[in-house]
Amino acid sequence: MAGPRDPAERCSCLNTNCVERPLRRLFEGLARAVAACPWPFLLLPLLLSGGLGAGFAFLPQLQANDIEAQFTPSWGPAKAERDFVRRHFPPNDSERFSAPRLPTEGAYAALIAVATDGTSVLGRAAWAEVLRLNATVYDAEYERLCARTASGCYSANELLSRWGDAGPPAPRSLRFPVNEGVFLGTALGGVETENGSVVEARALKLVYYLREDGPEALDSRQWLERFLRNISSEVAELNLSSIQVTYFTSLSRQEEFEGNAKSVIPLFSVTYFFTITFAVVSCLRLSCIRNNIWLASCGVLSSGFAVLSSFGLMLFCGVPFVVTVANAPFLILGK
Numbered sequence: 001m002a003g004p005r006d007p008a009e010r011c012s013c014l015n016t017n018c019v020e021r022p023l024r025r026l027f028e029g030l031a032r033a034v035a036a037c038p039w040p041f042l043l044l045p046l047l048l049s050g051g052l053g054a055g056f057a058f059l060p061q062l063q064a065n066d067i068e069a070q071f072t073p074s075w076g077p078a079k080a081e082r083d084f085v086r087r088h089f090p091p092n093d094s095e096r097f098s099a100p101r102l103p104t105e106g107a108y109a110a111l112i113a114v115a116t117d118g119t120s121v122l123g124r125a126a127w128a129e130v131l132r133l134n135a136t137v138y139d140a141e142y143e144r145l146c147a148r149t150a151s152g153c154y155s156a157n158e159l160l161s162r163w164g165d166a167g168p169p170a171p172r173s174l175r176f177p178v179n180e181g182v183f184l185g186t187a188l189g190g191v192e193t194e195n196g197s198v199v200e201a202r203a204l205k206l207v208y209y210l211r212e213d214g215p216e217a218l219d220s221r222q223w224l225e226r227f228l229r230n231i232s233s234e235v236a237e238l239n240l241s242s243i244q245v246t247y248f249t250s251l252s253r254q255e256e257f258e259g260n261a262k263s264v265i266p267l268f269s270v271t272y273f274f275t276i277t278f279a280v281v282s283c284l285r286l287s288c289i290r291n292n293i294w295l296a297s298c299g300v301l302s303s304g305f306a307v308l309s310s311f312g313l314m315l316f317c318g319v320p321f322v323v324t325v326a327n328a329p330f331l332i333l334g335k
Contacts, residue, residue: 049305055312064320093211097147120200126242127168147209156207172197
């Protein structure tokens with residue numbers, strides 16, 4: 001029967017060895033087991049990491065790069081309030097579209113025409129090129145998918161709807177920012193006024209809304225994707241000399257976010273190579289006694305297997321993979 005416990009082994013504020021001692025004995029026993037039979041401790045982790053790493057086969061289906069899903073709370077009050085608005089003020093993009101009723105920014109493409117050489121976009125030459133630019137959008141099957149009202153495609157471009165081929169409005173014939181009940185503050189930019197009348201404007205914004213409800217929602221997204229791919233070349237073919245054109249769509253942020261991810265991730269392999277090389281070489285010593293290069297190599301491999309196993313397990317469990325966690329190996333190697 002064991003004798004009374006040595007007071008020196010009891011836990012107290014002055015003695016915490018009671019925690020360290022059993023841990024030391026535990027690791028001593030583990031070290032003896034590894035030294036006596038090393039192969040199970042070498043092969044089992046490799047097999048386990050390999051099995052869990054097979055979860056990366058689900059990576060293409062579980063990639064989640066949606067900006068809203070990544071950077072906003074899943075059950076945030078804003079999303080609940082947006083759903084409330086959708087239920088009580090449902091939009092009707094096919095018959096009674098109204099931009100102010102949209103609970104989101106909608107599906108749209110926007111073009112901004114800026115007059116060159118300090119001229120006005122309401123000049124005849126610039127206006128004619130704006131009309132050609134507008135016709136290019138309509139020629140791309142915009143009318144088939146446009147958001148509609150009772151009279152046809154919804155037009156957020158009041159200036160084109162009123163004047164159109166008749167030519168630009170005469171100088172000082174427009175009031176700014178409100179002209180005959182129409183707010184022009186979102187359509188004209190760089191405006192110079194005199195007694196509230198528009199003298200000239202440097203920029204004109206054209207907005208084209210598409211339907212988001214019904215079966216046309218997917219077609220509208222595909223139209224916007226084609227718009228982003230082709231608009232630069234189509235503008236170049238117009239040989240515009242009086243205006244410069246920039247563009248933006250409701251998909252632009254998402255497209256650029258995914259494009260950055262696709263361009264940055266391949267470079268991670270280069271940075272991982274340099275980080276691993278530095279971690280190994282920093283432990284290199286000329287003295288055989290102080291040299292820890294094999295220990296550093298094992299530490300790097302251990303970190304790699306940990307990343308492979310943990311990420312693979314999460315993918316097996318169906319957890320979405322977001323690109324922001326791709327920097328996790330840097331944090332693990334830093335430990």
